[in-house]
Amino acid sequence: MRFPEFTGEWEKCSLGEQCSILMCKRILAAQTNQESGVPFYKIGTIGNTPNAYISKELFDSYKYKYSFPRKGEIMITCAGTVGKCIVFNGEDSYFQDSNIVWIDNPTEKIQNSFLYYVLSNVNWRKLNSTTITRIYNDDLRNLNIAYPSTTEQTIISSLLSLIDERIATQNKIIEKLETLIKGIVDFIFTYYKFTTIPFKDVYSCAGEGGTPATSNPEYYKSGTIPFIKIDDLQNKYIESNKDYITELGLQKSSAWIVPTNSIIYSNGATIGKVSINKYPVCTKQGILGIAPKANMNVEFLYYFMTSTMFAKAIERVVTEGTMRTAYLKDINHILCPIPNSNEQNKIAKLLSALSAKLENEIIFQRKLQKQKEFLLSQMFI
Known part of the structure; x- marks a missing residue:
């Protein structure tokens, strides 16, 4: 599946021919804390709210000695939930050594925005084994990929990015409805003295x-x-x-x-x-x-x-x-x-109407996700 204005074969290479696979220097558990500082991301928290931090002083001492990801570069988990990708937002943060790596892409023949979707579409279990528990750096370096012109890359990644934004908006709609229903439920059983x-x-x-x-x-x-x-x-x-x-x-x-x-x-x-x-x-x-x-x-x-x-x-x-x-x-x-049966029915009717709305929004979110998965499976060689 391609946009009609583009023809011709895509270029092919291994990821290691265009990019370097890098990781942070090891941080010991004793060097982290749960209160404050620079966020320290482990495989279970990448892309979410961190639950550990390192001191700003330690971060600064490492920052000028070792390589760090740049804004817009792709990070990928290599253990646990393998293959989870995020685009680094550039904010001060540290990442678990070897379990989270980033892709240094100096030539940008393959745009980071396009590469993100390429890596998101890789079936790591099929690539390595049916019981994969880790992606090794050589798995990434030897990964065969194909890419079109930068113009086509831009259009493909822009389309997929728009779908991602719509999915994110849909997730917020769902979260707000869930919060509303939960709030009404708790209000009813706190305010009314049945x-x-x-x-x-x-x-x-x-x-x-x-x-x-x-x-x-x-x-x-x-x-x-x-x-x-x-x-x-x-x-x-x-x-x-x-x-x-x-x-x-x-x-x-x-x-x-x-x-x-x-x-x-x-x-x-x-x-x-x-x-x-x-x-x-x-x-x-x-x-x-x-x-x-x-x-x-x-x-x-x-x-x-x-x-x-x-x-x-x-x-x-x-x-x-x-x-x-x-x-x-x-x-x-x-x-x-x-309460009595009439009150039960009124309460149930109100909350059920909101739940039906929530279910419709969830169904729509799943359709958006399937649309994205279909495009990912059809747009990459």
């Missing part, structure tokens, strides 16, 4: 799930019963899932069938994930199924269980151990502010 009842009175049946022995394929092979894991609790509604168990697996474990329109709540290890199932499911250990009573609006209950009030109450009953767990027997005693 009658309180113990949690055990909001449901007709509830219980933790169970995990059939993974060593027995008869419990899983050709299974038809939806089996919910923590990864399935990412959205308000569970409308699809990846894993299934068989009827035998259900019988041979403590898993049970949770009816449609129940609350699915993670109460072990990762505590506090909550969804509503849109079809009957069973759950693994550490995930509760909670079927509300007939006078309880499941949408209202969902929002209450996402509130800060409920999260704080859960923290007070968590049992520490090999795995942090909020047992149902302890959750049952949490006092819940529950």
